[in-house]
Amino acid sequence: MKAIKLVVFDMAGTTVLDQHEVEKCFKQAALKNGLNSSDERILALQGYAKLWVFRTLWTEQLGENNPLTEELAQKSFQDFKSILENHYRTEPVLPTEGCLETFEFLHKQGIYIALTTGFYREVADIILSKLGWGQSLNRDYKNINNKSGIHLSVTPDEVGGKGRPAPDMIEYAMRQLGITDKQHVINIGDTPVDLQFGINAGVAYALGVCNGTHTREQLAKHANDGLLNDISDLIDFIQHD
Template sequence: MKPIELVVFDMAGTTVTDRHEVEVCFMQAAARTGLSVTPERVLALQGYAKRQVFEMLWVELLGEKHPELSEYVDISYTEFCSILEDHYLEHDIFPTEGCLEIFEYLKSQDIKIALTTGFYRKVANIILGKLGWLKGLDHHYKSDGSGIIDVSITPDDVLKGRPEPFMIQKAMEVLAVKDAQRVINIGDTPSDLKSGLRAGVRLSLGVTNGTHTRSQLNIHRNDGLLPNLLALKPIIEEISEKSLAE
């Protein structure tokens, strides 16, 4: 049995190049719907399920018992969805540095690839489709063996999104990976790191070429911070070598 059976990747900022477009879309939606928020606060909530972010922000502004809280959240979230979908439909989308190379390496080692995200399914599919990563996925978004990735999980597929561990656990369930110690989780936000730690994976790693810098991630508990995804290769090789020596 391989020491690493599955790597779980975040999407925007980790496997998908993000030049802070999501934050810009958040700020636009907030401004259009009367929600006062700073860019720093929005950045701190990157990686969470997007509707949850608006709920958290409106609670901070109005209090959780405000009688129209749900309505405010719905209005902001609906506006955000419209802005975000238009953005990804109208703009080119690219993998991050080292992404395709690490995917190819993992395939060569028969290590499964799962993508998780804070995006809802419609936006996730727009991105996956434009990258060609929907190829080989069935209606449950699991690969038939011919796909670039092995499964795609969104907050729509689980009880709650990040920082909870449920998307990682769902990916493990779908791909029949029983032991979290044979799983590596990697992302570019504090919520990505927390999700992996809560799932009890072998390593919960961060990349510093996404939405957060090394100094922004280093204050959060993590098992290592990498300059890009390709830096994951020697880590997996070292784990494999140690396993063979035991």
């Protein structure tokens, strides 16, 4: 087993309990604007930056180079932001099963914890605040001395809008935490794009969890270095793989 110094986690569905709320908010904004993508198509694009998803789906509905695509994508995205922010402000936000146990183990091992997400910064901050994971972070959303919670939060906003599967958020996290060798890094998430994210970054292990938005069967179709029942299985993976 390679000496792991950093674990990069996805948020919704991996460390933050997600009972398909994000897809429901996305679908509500889509229907409000006349975008008629199927639930299966929306699920398949979970984990990507949401404005990019709207652009992609509007292009699929209207065809390439339609002059209305960007306007409709921006309008849909703004509606989605309002719906999603209201959801997270008014509804309970909880960690996933095994999350806090896993964080505690990583802290005891001296392993850094970074969260990445397809959400923009404002929503990420709402979630972090409600979970109590954001209070000790500085203006760079970092605290390398944290003894609980997380050491770093990264959104596409911090890397010029380059969301998954581009490797930029992982590479940014490594720079912020002083990790120079990708073979000391694990990336873990609950969607196919999370798996591709880790593979594109060239980390030691791109792992999936099967109790989030995608099942084991859905994730197994994509390249990966291991599929876990939930993130507490990461403890055994690090200790014994």
